[in-house]
């Protein structure tokens with residue numbers, strides 16, 4: 001029998017990337033009609049790209065192996081050698097993608113601190129747009145992230161960011177790895193977010209639950225350029241309809257099940273915040289992510305004690321990260337809380 005769920009007794013909330021494909025997804029993968037996507041004739045990939053473009057309200061979309069490659073294809077398509085992009089100091093594209101834009105694109109990043117709500121201060125953005133002068137890199141692109149550490153950016157902020165970008169003649173890219181979590185949180189169609197951006201990268205492999213893949217959405221021209229970069233980066237695959245089929249199942253759900261993940265995160269955060277050892281800012285638990293500082297116990301100790309009880313969590317510095325997802329059930333809230341109680345009592 002194929003394994004369709006997490007190994008029993010293990011609760012893995014390190015990330016929402018850990019979900020196992022559902023039996024519906026596996027069936028769709030088994031049944032997928034495929035071609036050779038490098039020749040552009042894999043019907044399942046084409047269908048996924050059409051669905052994604054339509055849902056995000058863009059002309060075209062490109063299926064890529066990862067969110068990292070999706071963001072990189074976007075940056076390489078928007079910017080050339082010697083151009084600059086403005087980005088958050090802790091943004092995934094800047095911090096967690098190996099410096100790909102600089103290494104492979106000779107694109108200079110201009111990082112700025114995020115404000116507590118996950119936005120970038122637009123006055124600061126405007127201030128660091130460089131004049132047209134040989135001393136400076138050419139500022140071309142503003143890159144935002146949504147959700148940013150689980151926070152959904154306010155819709156009116158997105159409109160202001162678009163206006164600022166237009167005024168400064170910048171393009172606007174969204175690392176929308178978790179854009180569906182943001183749309184569910186805000187109670188709006190995902191196009192209310194995507195419409196402000198020239199390009200949007202969406203992870204199928206996070207909360208949406210697909211095993212692999214991301215889609216980059218944008219104008220036909222931009223996606224044409226991105227397709228060329230994808231080939232160069234080694235991301236053009238062959239019978240990739242097999243994995244795209246799971247992506248279709250994932251994205252077609254429109255992230256509706258994410259409500260449940262957000263509710264579970266809320267309940268878990270509230271119950272963990274009762275512990276003296278935990279310091280959780282509940283106002284930033286907006287979607288499926290919980291960040292909690294530990295007051296008295298060390299992070300590695302707690303991570304290990306939780307692991308010994310079959311609960312996998314992430315920790316860095318003095319902070320724990322817990323992420324709910326479709327393989328985490330409402331009943332797991334109590335199990336995880338009880339495991340923390342034991343971890344804290346040594």
Ligand SMILES: *Cc1c(COP(=O)(O)O)cnc(C)c1O
Nearest residue numbers: 066067068069092145175177203
């Ligand atoms: C996960 C993630 C990515 C990259 O996705 P991978 O598929 O892991 O390469 C990009 N941006 C954000 C905000 C992410 O959380």
